[in-house]
Amino acid sequence: MAQLVSSWSNGVQSVPKDYVMPPERRPGDFIAVCKEIPVINLQNDRSEVVQQILKACQEFGLFQVINHGVSEKMMADMRVLYDEFFNMPIEDKLGLYAKTYGKGCTLHTSGINYGKEEVHFWKDTLKHDCHPLEEHSPSWPDKPARYREEVGKYAIEVRKTGFKILNLIGEGLGLTEGYFDRVSQEQYMAVHLYPQCPDPSLAMGIDGHADPNIITFLQQDQYGLQIQKDGKWMGVDPIPNAFVVNLGYTLEIISNGRLKSVEHRVVTNSTASRTSIVTFFAPSPTLPVSNELPVIIEPAKELVTTCNPPKFKSFQYKDFVADYLAFMRKPRPRDGTPLDPYRF
Ligand code: OGA
Ligand code: NI
Numbered sequence: 001m002a003q004l005v006s007s008w009s010n011g012v013q014s015v016p017k018d019y020v021m022p023p024e025r026r027p028g029d030f031i032a033v034c035k036e037i038p039v040i041n042l043q044n045d046r047s048e049v050v051q052q053i054l055k056a057c058q059e060f061g062l063f064q065v066i067n068h069g070v071s072e073k074m075m076a077d078m079r080v081l082y083d084e085f086f087n088m089p090i091e092d093k094l095g096l097y098a099k100t101y102g103k104g105c106t107l108h109t110s111g112i113n114y115g116k117e118e119v120h121f122w123k124d125t126l127k128h129d130c131h132p133l134e135e136h137s138p139s140w141p142d143k144p145a146r147y148r149e150e151v152g153k154y155a156i157e158v159r160k161t162g163f164k165i166l167n168l169i170g171e172g173l174g175l176t177e178g179y180f181d182r183v184s185q186e187q188y189m190a191v192h193l194y195p196q197c198p199d200p201s202l203a204m205g206i207d208g209h210a211d212p213n214i215i216t217f218l219q220q221d222q223y224g225l226q227i228q229k230d231g232k233w234m235g236v237d238p239i240p241n242a243f244v245v246n247l248g249y250t251l252e253i254i255s256n257g258r259l260k261s262v263e264h265r266v267v268t269n270s271t272a273s274r275t276s277i278v279t280f281f282a283p284s285p286t287l288p289v290s291n292e293l294p295v296i297i298e299p300a301k302e303l304v305t306t307c308n309p310p311k312f313k314s315f316q317y318k319d320f321v322a323d324y325l326a327f328m329r330k331p332r333p334r335d336g337t338p339l340d341p342y343r344f
Contacts (some may be wrong), residue, residue, distance in 0.1 A: 004097070004124050005107045006086055006273075008194045014023070015202045019120050025332060026201060027267040031226055035233035039242065043067040052307070054172035054259075055167070061262030062227050062246040064239055069164065070157045072241045075219055078154055080088040084144050086193045087308050092143050101127065105139040111206075113329055122268045124192045131187035151189075158217055158279045159187055165245060166215060166281070173255055175302050183254070183295050184214050185284035188284075192276045194224060197268035205266030205274070206274070211248035212338065213282035214322040217243040222274035228263040236264075249324070250283060250340050253312045256299035261339075266321040283317040312342050
């Protein structure tokens, strides 16, 4: 348990050696918030919203949404709940603690493989599945006492917004209606706490990566998230009550490369801790109509023609995730991306 950064970092004067990044992995010069990252009002005219989302997905692989349907109260309740959760005495979190990112509900420090990391990230993460709720919520924390009820409601609302946006993306791409209902059923959450850090120039919250799944929704309360565009890092504005929406590798593949996944990372802060509440939508292993037929991920048939042949191979998502995790465990600097073996 001693490993949870939040359990020992309060008041430390310097970054412990095993959290000091080698120079090439440090955040570098301060990076300001970039006001060009699109902020899309979901209540605007539908066809306008479709065009804005598509453009953002092509140029940035990321955008923010406001008026998205999840109430401000619900988002505020989540902030209060997770503040309470992370501030609970250590004994109350012990049962969830695991050394590595894993199945079920786990609370861990740093990345997916603490024991094998050369250097650790300045964060603690609570992670669990969300869909279907009845199956997973019994494994969620039972403290604070309202956890399962409140997070259950939040998961349902974020799911509605998630599919709304996936459908808008599908419409923009020209996919068959309901395309994403068939491929994406899985939903899981990671809630990260990045405690105040005595020297943000030496540590990292999360290293640069793109997510493996289809699309990710992020609620944040402080600056810290940065994305890479045209080889440069830029800061994502922490707009209260907005969701940051970012594209994962799977959507890049489905769109046959028309939409881009986005490389992102998190830097730490010396004056405030940061909490991000992240919801991932991912392909389900099997089709919703049949437990036996596997979902195959590939460039959508609607987007492939003889003039525009598939740029990626077909695969089962679980195989891709295994390759992705193996790639992420390789020491940095790494060549290429997890997408490379899947390209034609
Ligand atoms: C992630 C991630 C960013 C953040 O969980 O994959 O990139 O701001 N999180 O916590
Ligand atoms: Ni990510």
